[in-house]
Amino acid sequence: MIAIHAIFNCIFLCSYWLLIVLVTFRVLIKRRAVPSSMAWLLVIYVLPLIGIITYLLFGESNLGKQRSTRSKIAWSSTMRRIQILKTYKHIFSTEHSAIASSLFKLCEHRQGIGALRGNHIQLLKKTDDTIISLIKDIELAQHSIDMVFYIWESGGLVDHVIKKLIIAAKRGIRCRIILDSAGCANFFSSSCPNIMRQAGVNIVEALHVNLLRVFLRRMDLRQHRKMILIDDHIAYTGSMNMVDPQLFKKNIGIGQWVDIMVRIDGPAASAMSIIFSSDWEIETGQHVLFPLLFNTHIVAAHKLISTGHTIQIIPSGPGCPEGIIHQALLISLYEARKKLIITTPYLVPSDDLLHAICTAAQRGVEVHIIIPQNNDSVLVNWASRAFFSELLKAGVLIHQFQNGLLHVKSVLIDQQLSLIGTVNLDIRSLWLNFEITLVIDSKDFSNELEKTQENYIAHSKTIDPKKWANRPYWERIVERLFYFLSPLL
The missing domain is CATH 3.30.870.10 (Endonuclease Chain A)
Structure with a gap:
């Protein structure tokens, strides 16, 4: 009986580690951002069974x-x-x-x-x-x-x-x-x-x-x-x-x-x-x-x-050119020379987008980000806060809208180019879901959009960098926790 029990335990452990190795291989073989891969591997190794099941459910864009x-x-x-x-x-x-x-030119080439x-x-x-x-x-x-x-x-x-x-x-x-x-x-x-x-x-x-x-x-x-x-x-x-x-x-x-x-x-x-x-x-x-x-x-x-x-x-989404909306946003952000206004309910940008936004502010572009004071996702709300310090340090103005959940997804570049659609600045919208974006090249339309965005700013509270730097340490800990999980949100 003891021998059978030992054999059973051996088979179980071998199967267990084989499964972990196979899932690890799947994580590594997929071409994805390094932070996303590292986050998945941490979940898999810290909480093996839960991590494996979670990865099989949500880790890959499997259409069936x-x-x-x-x-x-x-x-x-x-x-x-x-x-x-x-x-x-x-x-x-x-x-x-x-x-x-x-x-x-990008869109014509890829689409x-x-x-x-x-x-x-x-x-x-x-x-x-x-x-x-x-x-x-x-x-x-x-x-x-x-x-x-x-x-x-x-x-x-x-x-x-x-x-x-x-x-x-x-x-x-x-x-x-x-x-x-x-x-x-x-x-x-x-x-x-x-x-x-x-x-x-x-x-x-x-x-x-x-x-x-x-x-x-x-x-x-x-x-x-x-x-x-x-x-x-x-x-x-x-x-x-x-x-x-x-x-x-x-x-x-x-x-x-x-x-x-x-x-x-x-x-x-x-x-x-x-x-x-x-x-x-x-x-x-x-x-x-x-x-x-x-x-x-x-x-x-x-x-x-x-x-x-x-x-x-x-x-954008499965079946469309991979990563095209991410590329479109990056090109637009780097084209900005004077003023950039972004409106999004969920701010969990990729490292590339975060870098592009901060770089725009650091090279003299007036950058505004308008987000709701509170939204319907507690997880995303905390994850968004983890990006504030870096944005504020770069000179980005962050406005928290006070009159409800600002659900608008828009980007305005130099009062000329407008991007409006369904895409949030988070990993899910940028890489996973079926989405649609309009790019409108029009000064007249951009002026109208800017007036709308300025109205949102007028009903917002702008974050003070000094006060933000003095927020409680427990908040920083929670923010960093959700920041680490942001590639999975």
Whole structure:
């Protein structure tokens, strides 16, 4: 009996260490940032079983076999659609500002598509204004309405959108909606999806959270885009989820969520429709042909708005060029010469981005970062604080917004180049989730965005570097703990 027990213990220990060695090998063989690899190895060796399970769940961007196959097929379809779009050479920008030149060249090289001109754009600064505008566009829709959202919760203003979508579907408008499974858990547990589907609205639950498949696909990979398309020539994107801010998470004590959206009328909307078609094909396996009026919309938009704005669309996430949004942000930050304003709810930048921001301030650029005083993630809130000292020492002005959760994701460079979309300055948005970013090369639009950002600063408290240096030591210890875990957040 003792011999059998000893053999069993030997087998267990050998299997245990073999598993640790195999997972260590997987960590090391993946090309990722050194801090991220070191953080994973520490977790695995300090808390072996928990660390191994955590790594298998969240350590790699595993889409799952079926989704990976669909993603490859969808990417081929996307490239064919891009080639068709590129035959309309008159909609592509050949003249743009010097500050946008490098970024546009990068995107054209890596994505296969350049910046699009002739767009009318409108900055919508309040959720109420966005909903009112959206409802009008839904009522005027002639062919199709497509939407992608991370969070959708019924109630308040959102119920008006649902009613209009049901009416549109009943009058023959094709309505398709992609909603993230985790972000929309409350919505999918309600009766609303069935009511909408019965009316003809096609709703797809993206990236299902399935406990039976936790080791076959990464569960925290999320569809984080916020995107609306009307008839493939009107589009919306920005930071707003489909929620009523007066009702959403009102009991957690951080105030209402503050968001912005951009409404586009023009060729850039056609590029966004390509992104939606790819997402739809990945989720459903259904190959979607270009709309019949695709050509008409492009030509009409260009003729109507011949002096419109130039926009580059950057989708990111699995299936897209790896690390492209990270590259785009780095190029933009290093192009800054006078003034840089960043707005983000979650500030956990990569080492490269942190260095670029600090370098900008140290070479004389006026750098502002606007973040909420409090947000809905305690972990990220503490991790963000760990970066303050280095930023403040470099001369960066950090403003903590006091009037709710500032959820806006924007970067403004030298009052000329604007980046607006769904990307937070954290590892998850930069390297993992499905995201979308607009790059707008326009002084007029940038001036409007700057006024909005200055309004946020006016309702913020600027951190005093001296007071920050004298904060309690226990806070510094907690900050450093979460700083070490920041590559995993």
